[in-house]
Amino acid sequence: MNATHWATVDWSRAQFALTALYHWIFVPLTLGLSFILAIMETIYYKTGDEKWLRIEKFWMKLFGINFAIGVATGIILEFEFGTNWSNYSWFVGDIFGAPLAIEGIMAFFLESTFVAIMFFGWNKVSRKVHLWATWLTAIGTNLSALWILVANGWMQNPVGMHFNPDTMRNEMLSFANVLFNPVSVNKFVHTVFSAYTFSALFVVAVSAWYLLKKRHREQAKYSILVASAFGLLSIIGTIVTGDGSAKQVARYQPMKLAAMEGLQRGSRGAPLIAIGTPNVRKGGLLKSMADDLKGKDQLDVHIKGFEIPYGLSILAFNDPHAFVPGVKDLVYGNDKEGIPSYKERIRSGKIAINALAAYKKAKKAGNNDEAAKQLELFKAHFKDFGYGYFDENHPEALVPPVTISFFSFHTMVILGTWFLILFVWLYYALFKRKLETNKTLLRLAVISFPLGFIAQELGWVVAEAGRQPWVIQDLMPAQVAVSHIESSGVIITFFLFFVVFTALLIAEIKIMTGAIRKGFDH
Amino acid sequence: MLRKIWNFYYEGFRNLSADGRKLWFIILIKLFIMFAVLKVFFFPDILKEKFHSDRERIQYVEQNLLPGNQ
Structure with a gap:
């Protein structure tokens, strides 16, 4: 593999990381805020109290801003699959196609229908129908995340498929195995719980800012009441599922751990x-x-x-x-613990690659016996297929960035622990009716929102940097997945994305802070 | 029924607030940049555009996945 191709690999990785991290600025707020809205609207529906309607409409406006700016930013990742990662796109076959198609259809029908009723439906549909639309928006946006995370979980632990050597693609054997892949299930639950925590931090931070400014005190306190309860349950869920994630990583990706x-x-x-x-x-x-x-x-x-x-x-x-x-x-390797070395796995991978090539040649030549023999050999070594692309004299190339993984993981855990303390503290202060006088707590609540954002992004850094060099665990490393294209094109689009996404982020911050300054009564 | 749905969306968009209009403007600009500029000029689907049949695509991927073995 020459230096030119490595430049394409590195820039493609950088571009994917940039777009995924930017995309993840908008997504978690949509996932969590939609449920907070549903809870607030349910309280309004049950009590008929107009103050809950004002609270609901205010947070709905902020949800709308985030939703509008963030919508479709994830499609860029799919553009990148087709251009920068064409080998990978072909190799994954229909495994990705099914979940992403379901995601596209569900996102379009559920979100575009129910989001429209949420925003345009006040006074046009009954309160009950409106409440249903709000809940279905929340469920729809979260189900969209499910399909994406099923696809991501499959990359971390490929199951439910077999590789077809004639088409050079993986074919799905069991949709249930792909959907209920233990890594995907845990990843989905952990990701959405962390997104709920982040959204609760957003509501808490904005409300705490109002209390510090002595504005909208009643609405802010009621918002904190809902958000801190939601946040407390969410951070407990995040911690419990984080423990589950660690166990999955230990089992399926021991190098990442x-x-x-x-x-x-x-x-x-x-x-x-x-x-x-x-x-x-x-x-x-x-x-x-x-x-x-x-x-x-x-x-x-x-x-x-x-x-x-x-x-x-x-x-x-x-x-x-x-x-x-x-x-x-x-x-x-560790003989005592029965762990094979990467050198052994690289040799096994090379046997798989050579057997696949020999199978193809034998088939082309019409030598069916030889083809069958090579196919058996290939199948026996397929689990190490991706290792075959590495040099057995340099097995250290299979080690992910240790310092980045360590710091990302530990900072995320420390921040998660702080959020647990914060939500308990907020709840206690509300219960004791001392929230408004506790300026330290209110200031800490405000600065915890950017900390929540950092924790969100670090979660993805742990998941994705920690699994390098694999695009598909043990089967396909990044250097094989990337297309043979000029790196200059990837560099140009990297900076184009950087400019477009930064402009979107600035627009979001500007419009969002403007709406927050106007307040609940606007 | 269709008319009701049309009116629902039409009324909704017609009565958008100033912030709402600004957001829709941003959405449209964003979608234009993404689909009419980035997708068209910078992000061709290599396998779809370079090759006309699955057989050619398989050969291309084979060359990349089985280097030196072809």
Whole structure:
């Protein structure tokens, strides 16, 4: 693989990361705020109290701004699949097609119908129908996320398919296995709970700002009442499903877990590093971080910090004495624990690639016996197919960026813990009727919104940077998935996206802050 | 029924607030940039545009996935 192709690979990765991270600015607020609106409208429907109608309409306006700016930004990712990732697009076959088609149809019909009733339907449909439309908008937007996360979960743990060597694509064997892939199920629940938490932080932050400014005090307090209850349940859900995610990662992507913890050598009763820092390697911190991005010297990254004994073994396997493999156990193998080395898996992958090529040649030549033999060999080694694209003398190329994975994971966990404390504190202050006088808490609530945004983005960094170099776990690395196109085109569109998305973000912030300044009565 | 639906959307858009109009303007500009500029000029579907049949597409992907083995 030449340097020109690597430039395309790196820029395609960067572009996908940029568009996915920008897209994820808008999505979580839509997912969570839609349910907060549904809850607020239900209270209005049940009580008939006009103050809830004013509260509902205000948050609905902010929901509408975010929805309008964010809508269709995810389609850009699909453009990229067709241009930058054509090998991957072909290889995944109909696995992606089905969930994304369902997503497209559901998003169009559910959202465009019920969102319209939500915004245009006041005084035109009955209160009951309007309430139904609000709930169905919430359910519809969340179901859209389900299909995308099913597709993403399949990339992290490909199941429910078989590879057809004649068409060079994967074909779905069981839609149920793809849909109920344990990684997808957990990923969906964890992602939406974290999105709900983020939305609750948004409502809490805006309301706390009003209380600090002594404006709309009643509406702000009632908004915090709903949002902090919703946020508290959501952050508990996020933590519980986060634990589930760690177990899935330990089982299906052990290298990602080793990178998240910066664990070089595994052990039984492995400790969990609660807070720690990596060693700064030769050349200083900046060079260390640059090397991390390039995937260089990842076997030299060591994390030191405060350790919780047995913590990692419990987190990964619910067993304090379980063995958790480290980066070096996976790269070099560990006979005692029955872990094959990457060198062995690379050899196995090369057998799969060669057998596939030999199968094709034999079939073309009409040699059916040889084709059948090669096909059997290919099937036996298919689980290591993607490893065959690596050099067995450099198995360290299969290690993801350790420092980035470690910091992203730990910062996300620390922030999640803070959000739990914040929602409990807010609820306690509301219950004791001391919320308005507690300026510290209100200021902390305001600054927690950007922290929530950081936690959201870091969640994706952990999930996606931690699984590098795989686009499809064990089957397809990024350098094979990327199209053979000029990197200059990808660089141009990278900056085009950067400009377009930044303009959208500025527009969102400007319109949103304008609407917040106008307040509830506007 | 269709007329009712039409009127529902028509009235809704006609009575948009100033912020609502601004948002729809942004949506339309965004969709124009995405579909009429980015998709058309910068994001061709390589497999669809370069090749005319699945057989050709399979060959192309084979060349990329099985380098040196063809």
